[in-house]
Amino acid sequence: MTSEVRILPATAERFDDVAVMVGPKNPGANVCWCLSHRLPAKVHRELQGTERRDAMLELCSRDVAPGVLAYVGDEVVGWAAVAPRAELPVARSRKILPVDDLPVWSIICVRVRPGHRGQGVSHALVGGAAEYARTNGAPAVEAYPVDNRGEKVDLTMAFVGVRSVFEAAGFEMVATTDAVAGGFPRVVVRRTFA
Template sequence: MPLSEAGGRVSDMAIEVRPASVFVDVKAMVGPKRPDANVCWCLSYRIPSKENLALQGPARGELVQKLCRQDPPPGVLAYDGDEVVGWAGVHPRSDTSFARNRKIPHVDDLDVWSVWCIRVRPGHRGKGISHHLLEGAVVFARDHGAPAIEGYPVDNKGEKVDLTMAYVGTRKLFERAGFTKAADTESVLNGFPRVLMRLDLG
Protein backbone atom coordinates (compact mmCIF):
# COMPACT_ATOMS: atom_id res chain seq x y z
CA MET A 1 0.00 0.00 0.00
CA PRO A 2 1.20 3.55 -0.61
CA LEU A 3 2.21 5.71 2.33
CA SER A 4 0.44 8.79 3.65
CA GLU A 5 0.22 11.14 6.56
CA ALA A 6 -2.85 9.19 7.59
CA GLY A 7 -1.18 5.85 6.99
CA GLY A 8 -1.48 5.86 3.24
CA ARG A 9 0.22 7.90 0.51
CA VAL A 10 2.89 10.42 -0.39
CA SER A 11 2.49 11.59 -3.96
CA ASP A 12 3.04 14.53 -6.26
CA MET A 13 2.41 14.15 -9.96
CA ALA A 14 3.19 10.52 -10.76
CA ILE A 15 5.65 9.79 -7.95
CA GLU A 16 4.43 7.47 -5.21
CA VAL A 17 6.43 6.14 -2.25
CA ARG A 18 5.65 2.71 -0.79
CA PRO A 19 7.20 0.35 1.78
CA ALA A 20 9.98 -1.77 0.21
CA SER A 21 8.24 -5.13 0.50
CA VAL A 22 8.56 -6.14 -3.17
CA PHE A 23 11.95 -7.85 -3.47
CA VAL A 24 12.20 -7.66 -7.26
CA ASP A 25 11.87 -3.87 -7.07
CA VAL A 26 14.44 -3.58 -4.27
CA LYS A 27 16.76 -5.74 -6.40
CA ALA A 28 16.24 -3.40 -9.35
CA MET A 29 17.42 -0.48 -7.21
CA VAL A 30 20.28 -1.92 -5.13
CA GLY A 31 21.04 -5.39 -6.50
CA PRO A 32 23.81 -6.44 -8.90
CA LYS A 33 23.50 -7.37 -12.56
CA ARG A 34 25.23 -10.67 -11.70
CA PRO A 35 23.72 -12.54 -8.71
CA ASP A 36 27.16 -13.72 -7.51
CA ALA A 37 28.59 -10.18 -7.33
CA ASN A 38 29.53 -8.83 -3.89
CA VAL A 39 27.78 -5.48 -4.13
CA CYS A 40 26.39 -3.53 -1.21
CA TRP A 41 22.65 -4.39 -1.49
CA CYS A 42 22.36 -1.47 1.01
CA LEU A 43 23.51 -3.84 3.77
CA SER A 44 26.74 -2.11 4.84
CA TYR A 45 24.90 0.06 7.38
CA ARG A 46 21.89 -2.21 7.91
CA ILE A 47 23.74 -5.17 9.48
CA PRO A 48 26.85 -5.47 11.68
CA SER A 49 30.15 -5.00 9.84
CA LYS A 50 31.35 -8.53 10.60
CA GLU A 51 28.18 -10.07 9.15
CA ASN A 52 28.31 -7.74 6.15
CA LEU A 53 31.88 -8.81 5.33
CA ALA A 54 31.04 -12.49 5.76
CA LEU A 55 28.04 -12.45 3.41
CA GLN A 56 29.15 -13.33 -0.10
CA GLY A 57 27.49 -13.40 -3.52
CA PRO A 58 23.90 -14.71 -3.67
CA ALA A 59 23.65 -14.87 0.14
CA ARG A 60 23.45 -11.08 0.20
CA GLY A 61 20.36 -10.99 -1.99
CA GLU A 62 18.82 -13.87 -0.02
CA LEU A 63 19.12 -11.85 3.18
CA VAL A 64 17.52 -8.80 1.54
CA GLN A 65 14.69 -10.99 0.28
CA LYS A 66 14.12 -12.13 3.86
CA LEU A 67 14.19 -8.52 5.11
CA CYS A 68 11.55 -7.56 2.53
CA ARG A 69 9.17 -10.06 4.15
CA GLN A 70 9.66 -8.57 7.61
CA ASP A 71 7.60 -5.82 9.25
CA PRO A 72 8.94 -3.25 8.84
CA PRO A 73 10.64 -3.98 5.51
CA PRO A 74 14.12 -2.52 4.94
CA GLY A 75 13.12 0.85 3.49
CA VAL A 76 10.88 2.59 0.98
CA LEU A 77 10.66 2.65 -2.81
CA ALA A 78 9.59 5.45 -5.16
CA TYR A 79 7.49 4.64 -8.21
CA ASP A 80 6.72 6.60 -11.35
CA GLY A 81 3.55 4.80 -12.38
CA ASP A 82 4.46 1.12 -12.27
CA GLU A 83 8.22 1.71 -12.64
CA VAL A 84 10.43 1.70 -9.56
CA VAL A 85 12.69 4.79 -9.69
CA GLY A 86 14.10 5.28 -6.20
CA TRP A 87 15.11 3.67 -2.92
CA ALA A 88 15.71 4.87 0.64
CA GLY A 89 17.12 2.67 3.40
CA VAL A 90 15.35 3.47 6.68
CA HIS A 91 15.08 1.44 9.88
CA PRO A 92 15.32 1.71 13.69
CA ARG A 93 18.88 2.81 14.48
CA SER A 94 19.21 0.09 17.12
CA ASP A 95 19.15 -2.54 14.33
CA THR A 96 21.78 -0.79 12.20
CA SER A 97 25.53 -0.26 12.43
CA PHE A 98 24.81 3.32 13.56
CA ALA A 99 23.97 1.85 16.97
CA ARG A 100 27.69 1.20 17.40
CA ASN A 101 29.26 3.77 15.05
CA ARG A 102 31.92 5.70 17.00
CA LYS A 103 32.08 8.60 14.54
CA ILE A 104 28.36 9.44 14.65
CA PRO A 105 27.10 10.42 18.12
CA HIS A 106 23.88 9.53 19.87
CA VAL A 107 21.97 12.71 20.68
CA ASP A 108 19.85 11.02 23.36
CA ASP A 109 18.41 7.65 24.36
CA LEU A 110 15.28 7.80 22.17
CA ASP A 111 14.72 4.75 19.96
CA VAL A 112 15.20 6.85 16.81
CA TRP A 113 15.14 5.64 13.24
CA SER A 114 17.93 6.25 10.74
CA VAL A 115 17.74 6.98 7.02
CA TRP A 116 21.16 6.28 5.52
CA CYS A 117 20.77 5.78 1.77
CA ILE A 118 18.78 7.71 -0.84
CA ARG A 119 19.20 6.45 -4.37
CA VAL A 120 17.50 7.53 -7.60
CA ARG A 121 17.63 5.38 -10.70
CA PRO A 122 19.72 6.69 -13.61
CA GLY A 123 17.52 8.47 -16.15
CA HIS A 124 15.23 9.77 -13.40
CA ARG A 125 17.60 12.10 -11.56
CA GLY A 126 17.02 15.83 -11.33
CA LYS A 127 13.24 15.39 -10.96
CA GLY A 128 13.02 15.82 -7.18
CA ILE A 129 12.59 12.10 -6.49
CA SER A 130 15.09 12.23 -3.60
CA HIS A 131 12.76 14.70 -1.86
CA HIS A 132 9.85 12.29 -2.26
CA LEU A 133 11.97 9.44 -0.92
CA LEU A 134 13.01 11.36 2.19
CA GLU A 135 9.43 12.50 2.80
CA GLY A 136 8.27 8.91 2.36
CA ALA A 137 10.93 7.66 4.79
CA VAL A 138 9.67 10.13 7.40
CA VAL A 139 6.06 8.99 6.97
CA PHE A 140 7.16 5.32 7.05
CA ALA A 141 9.04 5.84 10.33
CA ARG A 142 6.15 7.82 11.86
CA ASP A 143 3.62 5.17 10.84
CA HIS A 144 5.76 2.58 12.65
CA GLY A 145 5.86 4.61 15.86
CA ALA A 146 9.29 6.23 15.58
CA PRO A 147 9.70 9.13 18.04
CA ALA A 148 12.29 10.77 15.78
CA ILE A 149 14.26 10.13 12.60
CA GLU A 150 17.89 10.95 11.82
CA GLY A 151 20.03 11.24 8.72
CA TYR A 152 23.79 11.70 8.34
CA PRO A 153 24.27 13.73 5.13
CA VAL A 154 27.28 15.67 3.95
CA ASP A 155 27.47 19.39 4.68
CA ASN A 156 28.76 20.27 1.20
CA LYS A 157 27.74 23.97 1.27
CA GLY A 158 26.47 23.78 -2.31
CA GLU A 159 29.62 22.18 -3.74
CA LYS A 160 29.27 19.18 -6.05
CA VAL A 161 29.28 15.75 -4.41
CA ASP A 162 30.67 12.75 -6.29
CA LEU A 163 27.72 10.71 -7.57
CA THR A 164 28.98 7.50 -5.95
CA MET A 165 29.01 9.25 -2.56
CA ALA A 166 25.74 11.17 -2.96
CA TYR A 167 23.65 8.35 -1.46
CA VAL A 168 23.91 9.88 2.05
CA GLY A 169 22.15 13.04 0.87
CA THR A 170 23.06 16.64 1.56
CA ARG A 171 22.30 18.88 4.50
CA LYS A 172 20.13 21.04 2.23
CA LEU A 173 18.00 18.04 1.19
CA PHE A 174 17.31 17.22 4.83
CA GLU A 175 16.65 20.83 5.78
CA ARG A 176 14.02 21.05 3.06
CA ALA A 177 12.30 18.05 4.65
CA GLY A 178 12.16 19.83 8.03
CA PHE A 179 15.22 18.26 9.64
CA THR A 180 17.56 20.42 11.74
CA LYS A 181 21.19 19.90 12.62
CA ALA A 182 21.43 18.14 15.99
CA ALA A 183 25.16 17.42 16.13
CA ASP A 184 28.46 17.38 14.29
CA THR A 185 30.02 14.01 13.55
CA GLU A 186 33.58 12.78 13.09
CA SER A 187 32.63 11.16 9.79
CA VAL A 188 33.87 12.60 6.48
CA LEU A 189 32.71 11.51 3.03
CA ASN A 190 34.09 12.71 -0.31
CA GLY A 191 36.04 15.38 1.62
CA PHE A 192 32.90 16.82 3.23
CA PRO A 193 31.97 16.58 6.92
CA ARG A 194 28.81 14.66 7.71
CA VAL A 195 26.30 16.19 10.10
CA LEU A 196 23.58 14.57 12.17
CA MET A 197 20.21 15.89 11.03
CA ARG A 198 17.16 15.17 13.17
CA LEU A 199 13.39 15.45 12.89
CA ASP A 200 11.19 14.84 15.93
CA LEU A 201 8.01 12.92 15.13
CA GLY A 202 6.31 12.98 18.52
Protein backbone atom coordinates in the same frame (compact mmCIF):
# COMPACT_ATOMS: atom_id res chain seq x y z
CA MET B 1 7.80 16.09 -10.50
CA THR B 2 7.59 15.13 -6.80
CA SER B 3 3.78 15.09 -6.96
CA GLU B 4 4.05 12.22 -9.47
CA VAL B 5 6.28 10.15 -7.18
CA ARG B 6 4.62 7.43 -5.09
CA ILE B 7 6.44 6.02 -2.06
CA LEU B 8 5.75 2.43 -0.99
CA PRO B 9 7.36 0.07 1.55
CA ALA B 10 10.06 -2.27 0.20
CA THR B 11 8.18 -5.50 0.92
CA ALA B 12 8.87 -9.01 -0.35
CA GLU B 13 6.10 -8.50 -2.93
CA ARG B 14 8.17 -5.64 -4.37
CA PHE B 15 11.48 -7.47 -4.13
CA ASP B 16 12.12 -7.36 -7.88
CA ASP B 17 12.05 -3.57 -7.59
CA VAL B 18 14.37 -3.66 -4.57
CA ALA B 19 16.77 -5.71 -6.71
CA VAL B 20 16.61 -3.09 -9.47
CA MET B 21 17.57 -0.39 -6.98
CA VAL B 22 20.25 -2.09 -4.86
CA GLY B 23 21.14 -5.38 -6.54
CA PRO B 24 23.87 -6.09 -9.09
CA LYS B 25 23.39 -6.85 -12.78
CA ASN B 26 25.29 -10.10 -12.14
CA PRO B 27 23.32 -12.01 -9.45
CA GLY B 28 26.48 -13.63 -8.06
CA ALA B 29 28.42 -10.38 -7.63
CA ASN B 30 29.53 -9.31 -4.17
CA VAL B 31 27.94 -5.88 -4.02
CA CYS B 32 26.34 -4.01 -1.15
CA TRP B 33 22.60 -4.74 -1.60
CA CYS B 34 22.34 -1.84 0.90
CA LEU B 35 23.56 -4.19 3.62
CA SER B 36 26.95 -2.66 4.47
CA HIS B 37 25.37 -0.06 6.76
CA ARG B 38 22.66 -2.41 8.01
CA LEU B 39 24.58 -5.51 9.12
CA PRO B 40 27.56 -5.82 11.44
CA ALA B 41 30.78 -5.62 9.40
CA LYS B 42 31.77 -9.23 10.12
CA VAL B 43 28.40 -10.58 8.94
CA HIS B 44 28.47 -8.33 5.88
CA ARG B 45 31.96 -9.55 4.89
CA GLU B 46 30.94 -13.20 5.26
CA LEU B 47 28.00 -12.95 2.84
CA GLN B 48 28.96 -14.01 -0.67
CA GLY B 49 27.14 -13.66 -3.98
CA THR B 50 23.49 -14.65 -3.79
CA GLU B 51 23.66 -14.78 0.04
CA ARG B 52 23.45 -10.98 -0.06
CA ARG B 53 20.29 -11.15 -2.16
CA ASP B 54 18.83 -13.69 0.27
CA ALA B 55 19.68 -11.46 3.26
CA MET B 56 17.85 -8.51 1.70
CA LEU B 57 14.89 -10.71 0.77
CA GLU B 58 14.69 -11.82 4.41
CA LEU B 59 14.65 -8.16 5.52
CA CYS B 60 11.90 -7.36 3.00
CA SER B 61 9.86 -10.31 4.32
CA ARG B 62 9.66 -8.90 7.85
CA ASP B 63 6.62 -7.04 9.16
CA VAL B 64 8.51 -3.75 8.91
CA ALA B 65 10.25 -3.22 5.57
CA PRO B 66 13.94 -2.21 5.47
CA GLY B 67 13.12 0.88 3.46
CA VAL B 68 10.89 2.51 0.90
CA LEU B 69 10.76 2.59 -2.89
CA ALA B 70 9.89 5.52 -5.14
CA TYR B 71 7.78 5.01 -8.26
CA VAL B 72 6.90 7.20 -11.21
CA GLY B 73 3.98 5.42 -12.79
CA ASP B 74 4.85 1.72 -12.53
CA GLU B 75 8.61 2.28 -12.81
CA VAL B 76 10.78 2.06 -9.69
CA VAL B 77 13.07 5.09 -9.60
CA GLY B 78 14.41 5.31 -6.04
CA TRP B 79 15.23 3.65 -2.72
CA ALA B 80 15.69 4.90 0.84
CA ALA B 81 16.81 2.60 3.65
CA VAL B 82 15.26 3.37 7.04
CA ALA B 83 15.24 1.41 10.30
CA PRO B 84 15.52 1.89 14.05
CA ARG B 85 19.02 3.21 14.78
CA ALA B 86 19.46 0.58 17.51
CA GLU B 87 19.32 -2.15 14.81
CA LEU B 88 22.06 -0.57 12.68
CA PRO B 89 25.85 -0.45 12.91
CA VAL B 90 25.63 3.36 13.18
CA ALA B 91 24.40 2.76 16.75
CA ARG B 92 27.94 1.64 17.59
CA SER B 93 29.74 4.31 15.54
CA ARG B 94 32.55 6.21 17.20
CA LYS B 95 32.23 9.00 14.62
CA ILE B 96 28.45 9.50 14.59
CA LEU B 97 27.48 9.62 18.23
CA PRO B 98 23.90 9.47 19.55
CA VAL B 99 22.40 12.87 20.25
CA ASP B 100 20.33 11.57 23.18
CA ASP B 101 18.49 8.44 24.36
CA LEU B 102 15.45 8.91 22.10
CA PRO B 103 14.83 5.64 20.15
CA VAL B 104 15.15 7.32 16.76
CA TRP B 105 15.01 5.68 13.36
CA SER B 106 17.78 6.36 10.84
CA ILE B 107 17.73 6.94 7.09
CA ILE B 108 21.05 5.46 6.02
CA CYS B 109 20.86 5.37 2.23
CA VAL B 110 19.09 7.36 -0.48
CA ARG B 111 19.46 6.26 -4.09
CA VAL B 112 17.86 7.57 -7.28
CA ARG B 113 18.22 5.81 -10.63
CA PRO B 114 20.11 7.53 -13.43
CA GLY B 115 17.71 9.39 -15.68
CA HIS B 116 15.56 10.40 -12.72
CA ARG B 117 18.05 12.49 -10.75
CA GLY B 118 17.47 16.20 -10.33
CA GLN B 119 13.71 15.75 -10.58
CA GLY B 120 12.74 15.77 -6.91
CA VAL B 121 12.80 12.00 -6.34
CA SER B 122 15.26 12.23 -3.45
CA HIS B 123 13.01 14.80 -1.76
CA ALA B 124 10.02 12.44 -2.09
CA LEU B 125 12.13 9.52 -0.79
CA VAL B 126 13.31 11.39 2.30
CA GLY B 127 9.79 12.55 3.13
CA GLY B 128 8.38 9.07 2.45
CA ALA B 129 11.03 7.34 4.57
CA ALA B 130 10.32 9.73 7.44
CA GLU B 131 6.59 9.08 7.15
CA TYR B 132 7.19 5.31 7.07
CA ALA B 133 9.23 5.58 10.29
CA ARG B 134 6.50 7.70 11.91
CA THR B 135 3.73 5.25 11.00
CA ASN B 136 5.80 2.46 12.53
CA GLY B 137 6.12 4.23 15.87
CA ALA B 138 9.33 6.25 15.53
CA PRO B 139 9.33 9.31 17.81
CA ALA B 140 11.87 10.89 15.46
CA VAL B 141 13.94 10.02 12.43
CA GLU B 142 17.57 10.99 11.82
CA ALA B 143 19.99 10.94 8.92
CA TYR B 144 23.70 11.57 8.59
CA PRO B 145 24.10 13.46 5.30
CA VAL B 146 27.04 15.44 4.02
CA ASP B 147 27.09 19.18 4.57
CA ASN B 148 28.26 19.95 1.04
CA ARG B 149 27.12 23.60 1.02
CA GLY B 150 25.89 23.29 -2.55
CA GLU B 151 29.09 21.76 -3.94
CA LYS B 152 28.91 18.69 -6.18
CA VAL B 153 29.07 15.37 -4.31
CA ASP B 154 30.70 12.33 -5.94
CA LEU B 155 27.87 9.93 -6.79
CA THR B 156 29.66 7.00 -5.13
CA MET B 157 29.34 8.82 -1.79
CA ALA B 158 26.00 10.54 -2.40
CA PHE B 159 24.05 7.63 -0.88
CA VAL B 160 24.30 9.29 2.56
CA GLY B 161 22.29 12.23 1.21
CA VAL B 162 22.89 15.95 1.33
CA ARG B 163 21.86 18.22 4.16
CA SER B 164 19.72 20.55 2.03
CA VAL B 165 17.42 17.73 0.86
CA PHE B 166 16.74 16.68 4.45
CA GLU B 167 16.18 20.26 5.59
CA ALA B 168 13.66 20.73 2.77
CA ALA B 169 11.80 17.72 4.26
CA GLY B 170 11.56 19.31 7.71
CA PHE B 171 14.75 17.95 9.28
CA GLU B 172 16.94 20.19 11.43
CA MET B 173 20.65 19.86 12.06
CA VAL B 174 21.12 18.73 15.65
CA ALA B 175 24.81 17.79 15.80
CA THR B 176 28.09 17.64 13.98
CA THR B 177 30.05 14.40 13.63
CA ASP B 178 33.61 13.25 13.10
CA ALA B 179 32.51 11.39 9.96
CA VAL B 180 33.34 12.46 6.42
CA ALA B 181 31.99 11.23 3.07
CA GLY B 182 33.33 12.29 -0.30
CA GLY B 183 35.50 14.92 1.37
CA PHE B 184 32.56 16.63 3.10
CA PRO B 185 31.70 16.60 6.82
CA ARG B 186 28.62 14.64 7.83
CA VAL B 187 26.06 16.08 10.21
CA VAL B 188 23.15 14.68 12.20
CA VAL B 189 19.77 15.94 11.02
CA ARG B 190 16.54 15.03 12.78
CA ARG B 191 12.81 15.32 12.28
CA THR B 192 10.81 14.86 15.48
CA PHE B 193 7.17 13.84 15.40
CA ALA B 194 4.54 15.33 17.71
